[in-house]
Amino acid sequence: MNVHDNPQRIRDFLLDNQPERSRDFWPWLGPLEGNPADKKSANKFLLGCMVDFRKNSDLVWRDTQVFAEDKLCDPDSLWEAITDTPEIEWKTRRHKLRCSLHYYQRRHDKVWDMAKRITEQYGGDARKIWGGVSTEETLTRLVRLGLGPWVSRMTVGGLIDTRQISGRMDLKADTHVRRVLGRVFDGEKVSEQTAFRHADAMVPGDSWQLDHSLYILGQSVCTANKPKCHSCYLNVECRYFQRDLGA
Numbered sequence: 033m034n035v036h037d038n039p040q041r042i043r044d045f046l047l048d049n050q051p052e053r054s055r056d057f058w059p060w061l062g063p064l065e066g067n068p069a070d071k072k073s074a075n076k077f078l079l080g081c082m083v084d085f086r087k088n089s090d091l092v093w094r095d096t097q098v099f100a101e102d103k104l105c106d107p108d109s110l111w112e113a114i115t116d117t118p119e120i121e122w123k124t125r126r127h128k129l130r131c132s133l134h135y136y137q138r139r140h141d142k143v144w145d146m147a148k149r150i151t152e153q154y155g156g157d158a159r160k161i162w163g164g165v166s167t168e169e170t171l172t173r174l175v176r177l178g179l180g181p182w183v184s185r186m187t188v189g190g191l192i193d194t195r196q197i198s199g200r201m202d203l204k205a206d207t208h209v210r211r212v213l214g215r216v217f218d219g220e221k222v223s224e225q226t227a228f229r230h231a232d233a234m235v236p237g238d239s240w241q242l243d244h245s246l247y248i249l250g251q252s253v254c255t256a257n258k259p260k261c262h263s264c265y266l267n268v269e270c271r272y273f274q275r276d277l278g279a
């Protein structure tokens with residue numbers, strides 16, 4: 033069967049093969065098991081999300097914990113503790129903490145800018161960004177703060193996964209997701225827009241629920257070079273596999 037004819041079948045494969053996630057997959061919020069987050073936990077979670085960009089996730093969360101809990105001594109007001117450092121010192125790494133939250137200087141610099149906005153607009157409490165508003169509004173607010181579209185989606189997804197908020201959301205079409213969806217549907221990596229279209233055909237308006245499966249598949253099996261198609265659970269539905277490998 034042509035894969036385009038049955039996106040629901042691909043969806044079912046993805047849902048049936050969801051990788052297990054431990055409670056602390058989302059640090060600080062996951063262990064709460066749906067109970068409302070306290071201010072410190074919410075702020076540290078958001079700080080980790082801010083720097084979870086083109087960096088190994090394990091390192092992201094470890095570095096965030098070291099920074100917030102060890103270097104800053106787990107302050108009540110994380111964002112104010114960050115902006116206590118003069119902007120010029122933060123951005124030239126001359127601050128007394130002597131650390132960088134990201135090897136991309138721009139990402140490290142942006143943390144200070146976002147911390148200032150959260151302090152000014154939300155009283156330094158990340159929960160006020162998402163409390164009592166829709167997932168769409170939360171996404172809009174995060175993008176406006178400067179997290180960027182992918183990281184904002186991932187953050188909202190984390191909030192949904194940890195039941196801090198409820199609602200529907202599209203997946204984040206990062207490079208792994210675009211590669212897997214593109215190969216399955218079109219035989220090659222696709223644009224963000226096309227990935228959203230394919231995802232929406234599988235789960236209209238709520239494709240976030242496929243995000244983790246796609247991300248893990250792209251990271252570990254459907255890699256950019258030498259995808260492991262023969263051990264991939266999607267190979268019977270995959271156009272790349274059928275076309276290029278003559279399955």
Ligand code: SF4
Nearest residue numbers: 254259261264267270
């Ligand atoms: S069959 Fe191959 S190309 Fe298709 S999704 Fe799986 S690993 Fe990727």
